[in-house]
Amino acid sequence: MTTRVIDWLDERMGLLVVWNTIFDRKVPKVNWWYTLGSASLFLAIMQAVTGIFLTIYYIPTPEEAYSSVEYIMSDVAFGWLIRGMHHWGATLMVAIVFLHLLRVFYYGAYKYPREVTWVTGVFLFLVTMGLGFTGYLLPWNQRAYWATAVGSSIVGTVPVVGDFLLRVLRGGDDLTILTLSRFFGVHIWFLPGMLFILIGIHLYLVVRNGISNMPKSDE
Amino acid sequence: MTKKSDYMISRRGFVGGIVGLIGAIMSTVIGLPVVGYVVSPALKKGGREEWLTLAPASAAEPGVPTPFTFSRMKEVGWRRVRINRTVYAITNDGENVTVFSDACTHLSCKVHWDAERNAFVCPCHNGVFDKEGNVVSGPPPRPLDRFEAKIENDQLMILVEG
Ligand code: HEM
């Protein structure tokens, strides 16, 4: 029965070819370090899902942000779980993505023909860092506020245009509702959008070029 | 002899070029306003300066930086919000006064006056400033910012912006 349904669908959609290209492709015999990319993908999806659920209660204004997070943590059923997953997942994702980068670097897997995979990977790393930075402000507690005050000041040290860039980043001189709302917008729309577009290109290239072999000592 | 067709662009090339050109014009026409939209709050300068009376000058202990807090309304986007600030004033003769901002010149954490160490200390990365606001140690790149300040009719006043 299920095979008949699948056959019926495949005749109209042709998705089995896609499925087989992705999952039945040949991979060399490798080790556990090669799973870090899939772990990054898993975390990216988990962050997206938990993050979407957080927006049901979270309100990005100086008056409401802190209280809405408190409400999620103490009053919403399993709010602590959803927030906790997003909170710890964020740190874990930065760590795992970075380890994946290191694995690719130390195995020399960035070489021909995988240079573009590497470059999209570097952007994925930067976007991941950006998500961490913008997300940190959102709870609007003391730590969030001062971490962002200090972190954003770094932009101000750019020669000549630093002051202007800082004002663009903050939406003015100080950390205000304008800062919070633009960080929120960047955190939930701009960066995730870029993340998933980049992941799409990255994974297309991984499938298209295949996984590299482990480097051998006599090479 | 060059053939006529060497000079001519094909129909396809022409249409492609036109589509590209129109696309470029459209992206610019939409793109530039979008840039303006995003940087907009950064373009609004605080503007007008005004003299603000902090406290009677006698409130500042001679020779020691004394904290003064004040709050004023500031326009932020579509709302007016109260901004609380602390500044440090130091005077030796009750006539000439220096007023420092409490924002560390490194990455703008709040410094506080540590009487025991006779210095302004920043909690974030251990920036230390002396009572003239000069950098003693740590990462701050320049002395503490100063406000234009004066004592008039025994009132301590500073010039604030925006
Ligand atoms: C959100 C972040 C990322 C996701 C979801 C992701 C996903 C993946 C996946 C599933 C693979 C398959 C092989 C493996 O796991 O080792 C892979 C391979 C690869 N990744 Fe990433 N990645 C990310 C970030 C990065 C970064 C930061 C870099 C480096 C700058 C990078 C460079 C590469 C390269 C060059 C390969 C090919 C490795 C080979 O063929 O042996 N990726 N990626």
Ligand code: FES
């Ligand atoms: S912010 Fe004061 S030392 Fe870094």
